[in-house]
Amino acid sequence: MEKLYEGKAKIVYQTENPNHVIIYFKDEATAFNAQKKDIIEGKGILNNKISSIFFTLLNQAGVKTHFIKQISDREMLAYKTKIIPIEVVVRNLATGSIVKRLGIPEKTEFNPSLIEFYYKNDALGDPIICYEHVLVMKLATEEDVKTIKEMALKVNQILRDFLIKHDIILVDFKLEFGKLDDGTIVVADEISPDTCRFWDAKTGERMDKDRFRLNLGDLAKYYQEVLERIEK
Ligand code: 5GP
Numbered sequence: 001m002e003k004l005y006e007g008k009a010k011i012v013y014q015t016e017n018p019n020h021v022i023i024y025f026k027d028e029a030t031a032f033n034a035q036k037k038d039i040i041e042g043k044g045i046l047n048n049k050i051s052s053i054f055f056t057l058l059n060q061a062g063v064k065t066h067f068i069k070q071i072s073d074r075e076m077l078a079y080k081t082k083i084i085p086i087e088v089v090v091r092n093l094a095t096g097s098i099v100k101r102l103g104i105p106e107k108t109e110f111n112p113s114l115i116e117f118y119y120k121n122d123a124l125g126d127p128i129i130c131y132e133h134v135l136v137m138k139l140a141t142e143e144d145v146k147t148i149k150e151m152a153l154k155v156n157q158i159l160r161d162f163l164i165k166h167d168i169i170l171v172d173f174k175l176e177f178g179k180l181d182d183g184t185i186v187v188a189d190e191i192s193p194d195t196c197r198f199w200d201a202k203t204g205e206r207m208d209k210d211r212f213r214l215n216l217g218d219l220a221k222y223y224q225e226v227l228e229r230i231e232k
Helices: 043-060 097-102 131-136 142-164 219-231
Strands: 003-006 010-014 020-025 028-031 036-039 067-070 075-079 082-093 109-119 168-179 185-188 196-200
Touching: 020 043, 043 067, 043 075, 043 142, 043 219, 082 142, 109 131, 109 142, 131 142, 142 168, 142 185, 168 219
Parallel strands: none
Antiparallel strands: 003 010, 010 020, 020 075, 028 036, 067 075, 082 109, 082 168, 168 185, 168 196
């Protein structure tokens, strides 16, 4: 199969159908714009399975995503998209970069949830941008931004309601959006403990990539725990 793209955590392959791609999940873990790197055995399998469950949930709820089906432990079949170069972050509780950047106290609740845009550009370190930057840089149109925001908030509501039933707090997450050939905007990339912050509702323990970022250890064990809870 032709390799279309290889990123830090995934490889995208073209299939015989020009509109379909296979996404392969690797075990590589990176943080801080790839300055910190490691291989965590089994992470790719866990992220593929967890992402597949979330995308299935969203598809069933009428949120359009690129996900078609999980086809193996490490692979999912997805619609080919043109990725919109914006990382959309939704925050329910303050932690991570917003605490460092703005001095907002840790665990401050955002109600309504906060949406931020980051310019997807590794060379620049994915800088935070505002709505006007998106338009000036022609990263997306006004109409696209409206759609993306509505979709991001809907994803937040669906995942938050689902996860809390499994004693997991959805603290924040990052989404990427892509366009299909006909211009339809879909949720793309992955939705996993690599791209979300999950806190155990009972113990407050981190069950996400912060275990790697903050050197807390046992990453695969906690990703496995997320999978087992949401499979129930
Ligand atoms: P923060 O801006 O606090 O570092 O991250 C906010 C949320 O977005 C976290 O859930 C984090 O995992 C996710 N996120 C933001 N940027 C990236 C990124 O480049 N890669 C990944 N995997 N997640 C990101």
